[in-house]
Amino acid sequence: MIGEDLIDRILRDGEKLADEVEVFYARGQSVSADIKKGILGSAEESEAWSIAIRTIKDGRIGFSSTSDPDRWRECLQAALASGRLATPQQWGGLPKPADLVSTASSSDPNLVVSVEDAAGMVDDLLSGAAEHPVEVVGGGANLARSYLMVANTSGTLYGMDRTVAAVSLEAIREQSTGYEFDASPFRAEIDPGSVGEQAASLAARSVGGSDIKTGRYDVVLSPVAAASLIGQVLLPALSGRNVKAGRSFLADKIGEPVFDEHLSVYDDPFAPGLSSTAWDAEGTPTRRLVFVDQGVLQQFAYDLKTGYRYGEKSTGSAVRSEGDLPGIGFHNLFVDGPRTKEPGDERAVWIHDVVGAHTANPFSGDFSVEISNPFWIEGGDLVEPIRTAMFAGNVFEMLREIGGLGKDTRRVGRLTIPSIRLNNQQIIGK
Amino acid sequence: MVDVRYYDIRCVRGETTVIDIDNGVVESAGTSFFDKAVIRVLGPKGWGFLTRDHVEIDSKRELNALVEEAARLAAVTADEIDLADAPRGALPVPPLGEDPRDIDLEEKTRLLAGIEDAARVPGVVNTRARYTEGIDSVRFLDSSGNEYSYESVRSGFSVIAVASRNGVMQMGSERDHVITGFNLRGKQDLGRKAGEIAVSLLDAKLPKGGTHRAVLDPELAGVFTHEAVGHASEGDLIREGASVLGGRIGERIGCEGLVIVDDPTLHEFGFMPVDAEGVAVRRTEIIRDGILTSYLHNRETLAAVGNGIAGHARAEHGAPPIVRMSNTFIENGDATYDEIISECMDGILLIGSRGGQVDPGRGVFQFNAEYGYLIEGGEKTDMVRDVSLSGEILSTLHNIALIGNDRRMSPGYCGKGGQSVPVSDGAPHLLLENAVIGGRGE
Numbered sequence: 001m002i003g004e005d006l007i008d009r010i011l012r013d014g015e016k017l018a019d020e021v022e023v024f025y026a027r028g029q030s031v032s033a034d035i036k037k038g039i040l041g042s043a044e045e046s047e048a049w050s051i052a053i054r055t056i057k058d059g060r061i062g063f064s065s066t067s068d069p070d071r072w073r074e075c076l077q078a079a080l081a082s083g084r085l086a087t088p089q090q091w092g093g094l095p096k097p098a099d100l101v102s103t104a105s106s107s108d109p110n111l112v113v114s115v116e117d118a119a120g121m122v123d124d125l126l127s128g129a130a131e132h133p134v135e136v137v138g139g140g141a142n143l144a145r146s147y148l149m150v151a152n153t154s155g156t157l158y159g160m161d162r163t164v165a166a167v168s169l170e171a172i173r174e175q176s177t178g179y180e181f182d183a184s185p186f187r188a189e190i191d192p193g194s195v196g197e198q199a200a201s202l203a204a205r206s207v208g209g210s211d212i213k214t215g216r217y218d219v220v221l222s223p224v225a226a227a228s229l230i231g232q233v234l235l236p237a238l239s240g241r242n243v244k245a246g247r248s249f250l251a252d253k254i255g256e257p258v259f260d261e262h263l264s265v266y267d268d269p270f271a272p273g274l275s276s277t278a279w280d281a282e283g284t285p286t287r288r289l290v291f292v293d294q295g296v297l298q299q300f301a302y303d304l305k306t307g308y309r310y311g312e313k314s315t316g317s318a319v320r321s322e323g324d325l326p327g328i329g330f331h332n333l334f335v336d337g338p339r340t341k342e343p344g345d346e347r348a349v350w351i352h353d354v355v356g357a358h359t360a361n362p363f364s365g366d367f368s369v370e371i372s373n374p375f376w377i378e379g380g381d382l383v384e385p386i387r388t389a390m391f392a393g394n395v396f397e398m399l400r401e402i403g404g405l406g407k408d409t410r411r412v413g414r415l416t417i418p419s420i421r422l423n424n425q426q427i428i429g430k
Numbered sequence: 431m432v433d434v435r436y437y438d439i440r441c442v443r444g445e446t447t448v449i450d451i452d453n454g455v456v457e458s459a460g461t462s463f464f465d466k467a468v469i470r471v472l473g474p475k476g477w478g479f480l481t482r483d484h485v486e487i488d489s490k491r492e493l494n495a496l497v498e499e500a501a502r503l504a505a506v507t508a509d510e511i512d513l514a515d516a517p518r519g520a521l522p523v524p525p526l527g528e529d530p531r532d533i534d535l536e537e538k539t540r541l542l543a544g545i546e547d548a549a550r551v552p553g554v555v556n557t558r559a560r561y562t563e564g565i566d567s568v569r570f571l572d573s574s575g576n577e578y579s580y581e582s583v584r585s586g587f588s589v590i591a592v593a594s595r596n597g598v599m600q601m602g603s604e605r606d607h608v609i610t611g612f613n614l615r616g617k618q619d620l621g622r623k624a625g626e627i628a629v630s631l632l633d634a635k636l637p638k639g640g641t642h643r644a645v646l647d648p649e650l651a652g653v654f655t656h657e658a659v660g661h662a663s664e665g666d667l668i669r670e671g672a673s674v675l676g677g678r679i680g681e682r683i684g685c686e687g688l689v690i691v692d693d694p695t696l697h698e699f700g701f702m703p704v705d706a707e708g709v710a711v712r713r714t715e716i717i718r719d720g721i722l723t724s725y726l727h728n729r730e731t732l733a734a735v736g737n738g739i740a741g742h743a744r745a746e747h748g749a750p751p752i753v754r755m756s757n758t759f760i761e762n763g764d765a766t767y768d769e770i771i772s773e774c775m776d777g778i779l780l781i782g783s784r785g786g787q788v789d790p791g792r793g794v795f796q797f798n799a800e801y802g803y804l805i806e807g808g809e810k811t812d813m814v815r816d817v818s819l820s821g822e823i824l825s826t827l828h829n830i831a832l833i834g835n836d837r838r839m840s841p842g843y844c845g846k847g848g849q850s851v852p853v854s855d856g857a858p859h860l861l862l863e864n865a866v867i868g869g870r871g872e
Binding site (some may be wrong): 033036037040042043044046048049061062063066067068070074075078079081082115119137172175176214245247248273323355356359361363364366368369372388390391394401426428429430 | 443452453454458460462463464475478479480499500502504506507508509536556558592599609636639641651668672674746751784785787788791793795796797798816817820860866869870
């Protein structure tokens with residue numbers, strides 16, 4: 001009994017002891033082939049199984065999880081015990097079954113979780129990298145398939161398959177490094193050869209960079225650099241929980257222009273992506289959410305708990321990793337806008353990635369980070385590498401006026417984002 | 431099983447208790463359970479790793495089947511891997527002062543709430559505290575007949591305060607984690623400190639970016655040690671050609687008197703009684719008197735690279751062991767704090783850490799201080815905020831001008847290869863010349 005029978009059993013047993021019970025079930029299999037020093041160094045296969053139980057009694061939410069099917073009774077008891085300590089809150093019930101009108105696909109029926117396939121992808125990564133004079137130091141390929149299910153005592157029961165194909169490669173030439181990656185639910189969307197070639201190209205072309213003087217420059221953030229900074233600062237500020245707790249810079253700004261009118265930010269759970277889904281991690285139907293429309297702040301994201309507590313509605317924004325409590329998050333977040341002017345046409349400092357984005361201050365938006373693979377860009381071309389520098393600024397301020405969005409939109413984790421030009425930014429040279 | 435040169439299995443079964451209090455509301459307080467096993471097989475060439483939930487380690491039949499599956503994975507690898515011999519044995523785990531299992535969840539929640547409440551000083555708009563307790567039962571056995579089991583208990587908390595005024599928002603945070611028993615009693619002072627720092631940062635200045643003299647406090651100097659030296663000395667990165675410290679054993683890379691150590695035997699937060707591949711743990715001096723002397727190794731990287739000892743393999747439960755730091759620090763020098771501040775004359779004092787990151791191949795690192803003070807004419811003056819420091823591994827250590835005599839260790843978690851493990855790092859106060867400070871002030 002390790003599948004749907006067990007879940008049904010937990011719901012029935014739990015219902016006798018609590019008002020409501022929810023089970024989030026995940027099982028998955030993944031393989032990876034890892035590169036060590038330019039060849040396939042190790043191969044890994046994982047199987048994972050977990051259930052997470054939430055109980056609600058008199059507005060008190062209890063939680064526990066286990067990866068051991070034999071301990072489900074202990075897990076249910078632990079959830080109930082935890083509920084007895086939680087502060088009671090307004091609670092309007094777990095979602096009832098809904099007619100899900102939209103569909104979302106994040107599963108590729110043709111993806112096979114096979115170590116031989118992953119090894120083949122590694123071969124392609126390496127031949128791509130071989131187009132440039134570099135040493136490959138790491139990287140690999142990963143193929144995974146999982147099944148997720150949410151079920152509750154109101155009769156909701158949704159299940160879905162997910163697949164992931166992912167590759168990465170890290171190359172070095174002298175003291176210049178290059179890292180590239182890609183991930184998609186669909187195997188056919190991943191081109192390991194091109195990822196390997198791009199990582200190697202970054203390392204090879206960054207050799208012999210010139211120094212840059214401290215001062216103000218126009219910069220172009222690549223989608224990777226933009227996603228790092230925006231992911232650390234903007235996403236937490238859109239969470240309803242942070243808004244209500246006084247931890248969001250954007251609180252009280254609904255209806256106000258917060259960003260450049262050429263910028264919109266929205267979550268589209270139905271677009272193809274790694275986390276596309278028609279129901280969220282609590283079984284609430286998802287919908288397209290526009291957070292920032294042409295620079296104007298529209299709304300925040302909520303899950304059930306935060307929604308009930310503050311008199312807001314869940315926006316279907318609950319996400320969770322296996323064995324964890326649900327929290328407020330995003331499914332497929334897009335940073336988008338009209339492409340009026342190519343960001344790299346006029347001379348600027350192009351920044352591929354940043355080191356230390358996680359040290360940015362998520363409340364104020366202030367950051368100062370080391371930059372990776374910076375180049376002078378001119379007429380859209382990377383013309384000359386820059387040795388190294390720091391980039392300091394404030395994410396909220398810099399998005400107020402942008403100098404253009406690129407046509408190079410790409411998926412970086414849960415974000416889909418183009419390159420962004422920012423004029424008059426502070427670069428600290430060495 | 432002709433294609434199996436070596437195998438081991440490491441099972442970690444345990445419980446994690448988390449209490450989360452946000453603005454006085456107990457958001458969650460509960461215990462979850464896990465039971466993970468990793469089987470490693472060294473085939474004719476490289477490794478095959480298998481991760482499973484809930485393995486009966488005592489069932490010979492189950493173990494054989496898993497080894498066979500992992501051998502099938504190892505067969506696709508091309509890397510020629512050898513394992514160095516290494517001394518075996520496990521240290522005793524330090525005794526627990528107060529066993530957190532003897533304290534009920536209600537009392538833990540009440541004590542954490544006291545710390546969280548203490549952070550709510552005037553000016554603070556949000557407080558949050560989190561208690562984390564991990565009980566791990568580890569069992570290890572390998573094909574050479576070695577077998578170990580031990581239990582590790584970790585208990586600690588973090589507290590964050592956010593202060594806000596006229597659209598300016600600042601935070602203060604404190605944390606304390608130990609391996610020696612229950613760690614929530616008498617800690618309200620740390621909550622209050624987080625609150626007070628958040629409020630005073632509202633009036634702090636933005637520092638001017640550029641090259642300055644900098645004094646690092648023991649916590650930040652510890653992160654500096656970890657980011658600037660620790661990662662780049664990890665044997666796997668050396669072997670892969672991904673570190674600027676490769677091929678530099680015997681070279682002077684730092685000032686005279688500089689000693690940098692990784693020591694998993696210390697009863698700090700990165701302690702382990704035996705490493706994740708069953709090797710006895712010992713102290714490694716990475717840098718002695720400014721000269722690079724050793725790398726950190728596991729059996730595989732020791733065989734491939736040399737210079738150092740094995741015993742630095744660590745793993746998160748359910749993940750294969752990799753080379754990691756444990757308790758990493760700079761040994762005391764002889765300068766006093768007052769001497770360091772006065773010698774700095776004009777510069778910046780950087781305090782606490784908001785994390786850091788390193789690109790060991792390029793040899794650059796970045797990390798962020800929680801806050802700082804300007805030093806003017808040898809005196810500590812105005813408070814500054816949102817200040818970071820970056821540098822190059824190969825030059826920065828030469829720029830250490832003074833080493834203090836007041837080393838202190840700080841607990842934390844370190845991420846590498848998707849795995850997070852408990853570590854501590856520390857140092858005495860340091861005076862750095864030519865530090866590249868990132869700040870937004872003009």
